[in-house]
Amino acid sequence: MIKRFIALALVVAVGSVFATLLFGYTPDADLNLTARYYAERTAADLGAANIVTAIVVTYRGLDTLGEVTVLFLSASIVGLVLAKGTHAPHRTPVPVGELLTTGTRFLVPLILLLGVYVFVNGHLTPGGGFQGGAIIASGILLLLLADPLKHFSHSLISAIESLAGIFYVMIGLAGLFLAGGFLDNRILPLGTLGNLASAGAIPLIYSLIGLKVGAEFASILAALSETEEL
Amino acid sequence: MAHLAMATGFLLILIGAWGALTNRNLLRMIVAFTIADTGVNLVIIAVGYMRGRTAPIIDGAVSAADAVTRIIDPVPQALVLTAIVIGVGVTALMLAYTYRLFEKKRSLDIRDYTDLKG
Amino acid sequence: MIYLLPALSGLLCFTMLVAAVVAIGGRSMSIAILAAGLVSLVASVLFLILASPDVAMTEAAIGSGLTTFLLFFVLGRVRAGEHDGEQP
Numbered sequence: 001m002i003k004r005f006i007a008l009a010l011v012v013a014v015g016s017v018f019a020t021l022l023f024g025y026t027p028d029a030d031l032n033l034t035a036r037y038y039a040e041r042t043a044a045d046l047g048a049a050n051i052v053t054a055i056v057v058t059y060r061g062l063d064t065l066g067e068v069t070v071l072f073l074s075a076s077i078v079g080l081v082l083a084k085g086t087h088a089p090h091r092t093p094v095p096v097g098e099l100l101t102t103g104t105r106f107l108v109p110l111i112l113l114l115g116v117y118v119f120v121n122g123h124l125t126p127g128g129g130f131q132g133g134a135i136i137a138s139g140i141l142l143l144l145l146a147d148p149l150k151h152f153s154h155s156l157i158s159a160i161e162s163l164a165g166i167f168y169v170m171i172g173l174a175g176l177f178l179a180g181g182f183l184d185n186r187i188l189p190l191g192t193l194g195n196l197a198s199a200g201a202i203p204l205i206y207s208l209i210g211l212k213v214g215a216e217f218a219s220i221l222a223a224l225s226e227t228e229e230l
Numbered sequence: 231m232a233h234l235a236m237a238t239g240f241l242l243i244l245i246g247a248w249g250a251l252t253n254r255n256l257l258r259m260i261v262a263f264t265i266a267d268t269g270v271n272l273v274i275i276a277v278g279y280m281r282g283r284t285a286p287i288i289d290g291a292v293s294a295a296d297a298v299t300r301i302i303d304p305v306p307q308a309l310v311l312t313a314i315v316i317g318v319g320v321t322a323l324m325l326a327y328t329y330r331l332f333e334k335k336r337s338l339d340i341r342d343y344t345d346l347k348g
Numbered sequence: 349m350i351y352l353l354p355a356l357s358g359l360l361c362f363t364m365l366v367a368a369v370v371a372i373g374g375r376s377m378s379i380a381i382l383a384a385g386l387v388s389l390v391a392s393v394l395f396l397i398l399a400s401p402d403v404a405m406t407e408a409a410i411g412s413g414l415t416t417f418l419l420f421f422v423l424g425r426v427r428a429g430e431h432d433g434e435q436p
Contacts, residue, residue, distance in 0.1 A: 014244065027281065028303075036298055039301055131402075134409035134413065217414065231354055253372070257422070315410060325418055325422045329422055
């Protein structure tokens with residue numbers, strides 16, 4: 001009971017801090033300095049229509065590289081924690097319905113296509129590598145659901161993951177030598193605003209991020225699905 | 231509307247913190263963490279929102295020239311994009327450890343894990 | 349028309365709070381996980397109203413899709429060994 005009281009006191013204390021923040025908050029009427037810079041310069045400097053994508057991929061590209069590294073680490077730790085040594089778990093096949101297997105055969109190519117569409121158009125429309133990667137991972141998830149005994153090739157997943165990572169860093173280094181700095185997208189021509197082949201290297205980098213994120217989520221799902229029922 | 235979303239976000243953080251502190255089931259604590267996560271994201275997005283402006287995408291509706299007066303702050307959105315992806319990574323990590331702990335002691339009750347208590 | 353969006357977001361906020369309380373306090377674990385997924389899903393609609401379509405897509409695909417699935421997956425694995433069923 002005393003623990004519950006301490007928890008309540010803590011929540012009330014944090015809540016009063018939040019209340020002060022909330023009542024003292026007045027929305028800005030104008031963009032602040034950083035946001036104004038991004039709003040004014042993105043279209044001219046980088047040629048990307050989606051400013052959020054421009055920030056994620058180019059202005060703060062190093063942060064995104066760190067982010068996919070964190071995701072990679074967490075996927076590897078999940079694999080490490082759930083690893084079962086050498087012996088393969090013996091599982092009895094679970095019958096799945098005809099509807100699910102047929103539906104999977106129809107839907108998985110479409111889902112993968114949607115994922116690719118989302119990350120290739122990341123610089124024009126809402127969406128991008130992370131969303132597209134998650135959509136691709138959901139296609140893999142459907143495959144796992146339709147055939148729980150399917151053994152995913154870990155070497156294929158990790159090959160896609162590491163190749164995407166290597167190319168991502170190499171494009172970043174090319175920016176260092178050919179353009180203004182690490183992960184600068186102006187190593188390729190900027191094109192006209194709004195075209196698919198525009199914004200320099202942004203579609204390329206975001207596609208690599210999409211592949212990498214999709215492979216990382218897929219490896220988390222595969223590691224979880226290979227656990228035994230307790 | 232920004233105030234409403236911000237208040238909801240703060241309340242979600244508090245509900246999540248309360249749930250993580252008082253529940254003893256490991257899975258329930260993870261659920262509480264994901265709710266607090268959503269609350270934090272909501273607060274950050276609400277800070278970036280401005281009344282009467284639109285999404286930071288340049289297209290037929292917003293030209294590059296008048297973007298400064300028409301779009302909302304894009305920086306919080308980029309931050310939250312990162313936060314959501316890292317959030318699911320952390321959740322997956324917590325779930326993997328929960329699975330391992332359950333395998334060890336066949337219990338999800340946090341009171342059964344007292345090995346590190348002095 | 350001018351009151352439509354504020355009214356809708358008020359409704360969404362209320363739904364989120366109720367779902368969050370259910371997720372924390374409800375008795376059944378599966379309903380708690382579903383309620384947490386509902387919080388994420390409604391949050392993604394609210395992000396769309398707050399003019400952040402990028403975040404809305406991410407939240408819908410990752411926050412409410414993948415997280416809910418991961419939680420259900422581990423719940424299924426854990427419950428198979430748990431003979432007394434639901435956790436209190």
